[in-house]
Amino acid sequence: MEQISAIIVDDEPLAREGLNIRMQDQADFTVLAQCADGNEALRTILERQPDVVFVDIEMPGLNGIELVEALHNRHITLPKIVFVTAFKDFALKAFEYHAFDYLLKPFSEERLIACLNNLRNANEEQKAFTQQGKLDELLSRKTGKSLDGFMHSLEQSRNAGMDELKQTISLKSGNEWIRVHLDIILWIEAAGDYMCVHTQDGTHIIRKTLKQFEQELDTNRFPRINRSAIVNLTKVVKLSPNSNGEYIASLTSGDEVKVTRKYKFNLDELRKS
Numbered sequence: 001m002e003q004i005s006a007i008i009v010d011d012e013p014l015a016r017e018g019l020n021i022r023m024q025d026q027a028d029f030t031v032l033a034q035c036a037d038g039n040e041a042l043r044t045i046l047e048r049q050p051d052v053v054f055v056d057i058e059m060p061g062l063n064g065i066e067l068v069e070a071l072h073n074r075h076i077t078l079p080k081i082v083f084v085t086a087f088k089d090f091a092l093k094a095f096e097y098h099a100f101d102y103l104l105k106p107f108s109e110e111r112l113i114a115c116l117n118n119l120r121n122a123n124e125e126q127k128a129f130t131q132q133g134k135l136d137e138l139l140s141r142k143t144g145k146s147l148d149g150f151m152h153s154l155e156q157s158r159n160a161g162m163d164e165l166k167q168t169i170s171l172k173s174g175n176e177w178i179r180v181h182l183d184i185i186l187w188i189e190a191a192g193d194y195m196c197v198h199t200q201d202g203t204h205i206i207r208k209t210l211k212q213f214e215q216e217l218d219t220n221r222f223p224r225i226n227r228s229a230i231v232n233l234t235k236v237v238k239l240s241p242n243s244n245g246e247y248i249a250s251l252t253s254g255d256e257v258k259v260t261r262k263y264k265f266n267l268d269e270l271r272k273s
Helices: 013-023 038-048 064-073 088-096 109-143 147-156 162-166 210-216 261-272
Strands: 004-009 029-035 052-055 080-085 101-104 168-173 176-181 185-191 194-199 202-206 224-226 229-231 236-241 247-251 256-259
Touching: 004 013, 004 038, 004 109, 013 029, 029 038, 038 052, 038 064, 052 064, 064 080, 080 109, 101 109, 168 202, 185 210, 210 229, 224 256, 224 261, 229 256
Parallel strands: 004 029, 004 052, 052 080, 080 101
Antiparallel strands: 168 176, 185 194, 185 229, 194 202, 224 229, 236 247, 247 256
């Protein structure tokens, strides 16, 4: 069973222990610590990194809102925050800080269970999202395609083998997905929020980033040559210096693309290999 770790923060000992006892009935929740004030909670959260924090709002010193604000200022991955308070007036302020839930004291067993079930569901969704990200990264390394692109490749070519899929990239052009062979790509350039993929058959305007293309393509074959362009190394026929100390890559298509000094060394090394 997937464990969900929690910290309870409340200046009232009976309130802390009461919630702790009720949490003990939930086999998949583990209370890591109980804290009596916001300053102690801040140190404990940073050290223990729980999945969820149940925090009172009205406390001496650093109150619950200030605690969450301090966590935001640390620029860390925040735990889910459940405010537990007797004051409903703080609800709007609490949700400004993206509170996961707001339990108004005294709350029933049913209300607590509903909150815990929502935490369970959110935890499962986060786990699935993380696993998808790992699969996406693995597919990008193995096939040069994101999970989304790989699935569309399979849909477009059910009989295609893995070797064939490695030689293509799936691109979303408008509302359509197209499969482009790597051999016909000349170069790729950033144009504002879009990317222009120049091929022997024409140019495709794609809503994507240069970084995403670098993750999906083999950088030994498709190196970056300036801040906003990637080139197909097999299409480069000549590299010429210009008056600015930079270089011009001439392609088989007749296109000329600037190569900045920062990227020229890598291009030379790749062409020798």
